[in-house]
Amino acid sequence: MRRVRSRSSRYSSTVSWMTSTGAPPRLCGWSSNASRRAISVEPSYPHRDAVRVLGPVGYSPAEYVTKGIELLDNPKGFFMMVEGGKIDWACHANDAAASIHDTLALDSAIAEAYKFYEAHPDETLIIVTGDHETGGMTIGYAGTQYASFVDKIRNQKMSYIEFDKKIEEYRANHTPETAKLVDVLPLIYEAFGLHVMDPAKRAELEKAVADGGAEGASDEAKKAAAAAQKELTQSKALTDLELSVVEDAFSQSMLGEEERASDDYTYLLYGGYDPLSVKLTTILNNKAGIAWTSYSHTGVPVQTSAVGTGAGLFNSVGRAEGDGEHGDR
Numbered sequence: 213m214r215r216v217r218s219r220s221s222r223y224s225s226t227v228s229w230m231t232s233t234g235a236p237p238r239l240c241g242w243s244s245n246a247s248r249r250a251i252s253v254e255p256s257y258p259h260r261d262a263v264r265v266l267g268p269v270g271y272s273p274a275e276y277v278t279k280g281i282e283l284l285d286n287p288k289g290f291f292m293m294v295e296g297g298k299i300d301w302a303c304h305a306n307d308a309a310a311s312i313h314d315t316l317a318l319d320s321a322i323a324e325a326y327k328f329y330e331a332h333p334d335e336t337l338i339i340v341t342g343d344h345e346t347g348g349m350t351i352g353y354a355g356t357q358y359a360s361f362v363d364k365i366r367n368q369k370m371s372y373i374e375f376d377k378k379i380e381e382y383r384a385n386h387t388p389e390t391a392k393l394v395d396v397l398p399l400i401y402e403a404f405g406l407h408v409m410d411p412a413k414r415a416e417l418e419k420a421v422a423d424g425g426a427e428g429a430s431d432e433a434k435k436a437a438a439a440a441q442k443e444l445t446q447s448k449a450l451t452d453l454e455l456s457v458v459e460d461a462f463s464q465s466m467l468g469e470e471e472r473a474s475d476d477y478t479y480l481l482y483g484g485y486d487p488l489s490v491k492l493t494t495i496l497n498n499k500a501g502i503a504w505t506s507y508s509h510t511g512v513p514v515q516t517s518a519v520g521t522g523a524g525l526f527n528s529v530g531r532a533e534g535d536g537e538h539g540d541r
């Protein structure tokens with residue numbers, strides 16, 4: 213019986229061969245018995261480097277699945293485990309854009325496995341699951357109330373890892389005294405689409421809001437006020453509050469890892485990541501209506517889905533042991 217098992221989503225905790233990028237995989241662990249052979253492919257890259265840009269680089273997870281099936285398929289059957297491990301790293305760093313791109317890469321990998329299932333529907337089982345959630349990601353943020361504006365994260369052009377490197381370069385050429393946030397604003401715009409609104413433009417919008425809220429304001433003024441309010445709160449411009457958060461994070465970033473504050477409050481703010489990097493991704497995510505509760509794994513339930521022979525054993529959500537008649541579900 214052929215077996216393909218596909219694992220993960222944004223819920224994985226370990227580095228797997230599916231996360232390898234760029235260079236040919238290294239194969240190891242061949243068994244002499246072809247029917248029970250095992251192949252593991254180790255990423256040839258240092259930990260975390262695989263997340264340096266959004267989406268798959270070099271060999272994609274889908275390409276690994278195609279190649280893996282080609283290598284493993286034999287009359288006695290095989291088992292394959294594939295993990296989208298980069299999703300977990302991105303969620304640890306509270307970087308929604310990177311996690312979404314890596315989830316899409318895993319989705320394409322599952323599509324390759326699914327083709328195999330379609331060719332051998334009676335002897336293939338595909339299971340997709342996660343070992344845990346990471347980051348406590350929610351669609352919903354206090355600052356946007358019921359709304360979300362997910363298209364805003366399209367503006368993110370690099371993952372936190374790549375941005376960290378750019379900040380590191382800047383830090384290497386500056387001291388905390390000579391470093392200026394204004395120097396890195398173009399980089400912040402390039403990476404995240406976030407910018408600081410021209411003060412004159414901001415004053416104009418704020419005046420429109422005040423005029424529209426004044427007693428006896430015309431319908432036109434009220435309309436203009438609503439539009440100005442929308443631009444102030446929903447634009448990709450940093451609000452005053454966000455700018456002060458970015459300024460604090462920039463100062464911490466410029467200190468370098470050893471000199472940074474290490475108290476509990478600092479951990480809550482930055483989670484041990486580069487302060488500027490982690491604040492910019494969370495600000496952008498919050499503007500999009502996405503929020504985070506942790507830099508670690510969480511107890512959020514994970515879904516398991518399956519297709520193929522025996523799939524009925526797996527297709528359930530949050531179902532505990534028992535027959536369900538006595539409140540034991």
Ligand SMILES: [Zn+2]
Binds near residue numbers: 226300
């Ligand atoms: Zn993890």
